[in-house]
Amino acid sequence: MQTKDRARKVGEHYDCNDLYERMLDSHMVYTCGYWMCRKLNLKPGQTVLDIGCGWGSFAKFVADKYGADLVGTTISKEQAALARDSCKGLNVEIRFEDFRDTLGEFDHIVSLGMFEHVDPKT
Structure with missing residues (x-):
């Protein structure tokens, strides 16, 4: 079973921003989820929860392009720090939890490329 302690160990694999900055594009996009905004029919002022928000690229896109508020969660301290920095000035809250x-x-809850890391018994 994926306990919270074991989940934190998974998060440590993402605590190396410099590696991912070299590997990913300039937006730190790890998965393709931009089509999700249209599918959700996002509107300004709606609130979105992004489970496993990574480096905040989806959060930034949602807040900047759609005017929606976003709460992102990650179990990586480094991802959370970079996401907060990337989303400064936007209606984005990044939580290390x-x-x-x-x-x-929340009006919408999304997870883009995170749940494959979670034990199905969780």
Whole structure:
């Protein structure tokens, strides 16, 4: 079973921003999820929860292009720091927390490329 302690160990694999900055594009896009905004029919002022928000590229896109608010969760300290920096000035909150601890009310919940890392028994 994917305990919260084991999940944090998974998060440590992403605590090397310099490697991913060299490997990924300039937006730090790890998966393709931009089509998701149209599918969700996002509107300004809506609130989106992004489970496993990575380096914040989706968060930045949602806030900048759609005017929606976004809460992103990640279990990587380094991802959270880079995502916060990348999204400064936007209606984005990046939380360093396990998605199972996330509280709040959201119009939409998305996960782009994260759940394949979660044990199905979780």
